[in-house]
Amino acid sequence: MRPLPAALSLAIAAVLLACAAPSTARADGPNPERLFAEHCAACHGGDRLGAIGPALLPENLGRLKPAEAERIIRHGRPATQMPGFPVETLSDEAVRVLAAYVFTPLPEVPAWGMEEIAASRVVHKAPATLPEKPRHGADPLNLFTVVEAGDHHVSIVDGDSFTVLDRFESRFALHGGAKYSPDGRFVYLASRDGWVSKYDLHSLSLVAEVRAGVNTRNVAVSSDGRFLMVGNTLPHTLVALDAWDLTPIKVIPVTDGKGKSSRVSAVYSMPPRKSFVAALKDLQEVWELPWDDRPVYAGLVHSHEPGREEAVSVPGPFPVRKLKVNEFVDDFFFDQPYDQLMATSRDGKKGIVVHIDVGRQIAELDLPGMPHLGSGINFVHEGRPVMATPHFKDPVISVIDTVDWKTVKRIPMPGPGFFLRGHENTPYAWADAYMGKDRDTIPIIDTRSLEIVHTLRPAPGKLTAHVEFTRDGRYALVSVMEDEGAIVVYDAATFTEVNRLPMRKPIGKYNVWNKINFSSGTSH
Incomplete structure (x- = not known):
């Protein structure tokens, strides 16, 4: 029988504590080790390295903030085995102590x-x-x-x-x-x-x-x-x-x-x-x-x-x-x-x-502004091989000649981006404004002119990013990265929507053909 996946025991940090049944005795002290042992160790391991629940270490909590950690400890996480701990079980002070504890690094690197x-x-x-x-x-x-x-x-x-x-x-x-x-x-x-x-x-x-x-x-x-x-x-x-x-x-x-x-x-x-x-x-x-x-x-x-x-x-x-x-x-x-x-x-x-x-x-x-090279793409521009990359801090796409390593152009964007995708069978590269106020936009760049030629808003007001193409490049799939999100399918030539699949925060999607053939337009 398969062990319960760590996913069941929270979601991003529902990491935060315990699958163990809540104790009926009120925690009367702020000692973090004792609180953790009583309420959390059964699922997350006495060493915080994880068991049926995920590891509770700062490196494993991603972008989770302490305030959100406290909320999860108190109220639990829907659709997981992460329970909430009412005030009768854990005082507000105890919740704060536990949240701080799981963000504390281990004194030494664990053996594995x-x-x-x-x-x-x-x-x-x-x-x-x-x-x-x-x-x-x-x-x-x-x-x-x-x-x-x-x-x-x-x-x-x-x-x-x-x-x-x-x-x-x-x-x-x-x-x-x-x-x-x-x-x-x-x-x-x-x-x-x-x-x-x-x-x-x-x-x-x-x-x-x-x-x-x-x-x-x-x-x-x-x-x-x-x-x-x-x-x-x-x-x-x-x-x-x-x-x-x-x-x-x-x-x-x-x-x-x-x-x-x-x-x-x-x-x-x-x-x-x-x-x-x-x-x-x-x-x-x-x-x-x-x-x-x-x-x-x-x-x-x-x-x-x-x-x-x-x-x-x-x-x-x-x-x-x-x-x-x-x-x-x-x-x-x-x-x-x-x-x-x-x-x-x-x-x-x-x-x-x-x-x-x-x-x-x-x-x-010349790549200031925290470029996200892992989401870069290759293509040919005016007969020269180039790569293009978004930046985490600057609202631009940088295009670099991969022969002389000079910057060909910085394409202005509506906001700093995270992902960029293309395909051998389309002249367009699809970007996003993940880090900016216009995070619901998908700017589309013509790789021939290096200009934005169209902008999509698949779900106004919602974070939208990460494009992946079908095997033949005819369709582009876009993620609406919300808990009640979706995969939106577009015709890659006309930019018209052709389908929409409900999804729970789809952070990435990967086409088999494009990945195994190391497509120049996708990450590897």
């Missing part, structure tokens, strides 16, 4: 190694028992995986009929980016709480789950379909999994070799190089980890300081090649050939370019 990971693994269906062909009539390569954060569910949507084929409970606070096996059959989902789930799109059923960390950033899939690499912020590790049944293969500590460790900002695959690439938040390094069974990597580690090179020979599997850079990297983006990456720090005022073959930083980018 091979033993803990292996013990957490749950197999729901033996992979060998799965059907050879889909048990539904939809095009298996034109499906969408939709992450619904409102009630912690995932929906599988047919990209031709725009109907929901399946809807299932997810782990707590999934990372928006679903990843697929190279043939498009399996989807892999990573939660903030460290759970990695494998779901079969042929039988529409969950296959296996494993907890690869306490707090996870994201997961990447090797292009041969054999391996997953999980990037964690707690503990500071990369974890390699067997993609077949999620058996752990290796835990890789993320350190500089001198005692300093780092959170992983992101990990992606680089198919042409048969390797994973990880960005590090606390070390000025980018790591490359090959998966092609080379037992040893022997070569040079290049420093950004001229003349400083260090020979290395690291035993496999997944030997680490460390590339020194000038910035702490929060986010990055690949050019379309996948031999160079653009990177940026959220606190920095510029971007950098790292050439993976050369093994070092080769250029700087």
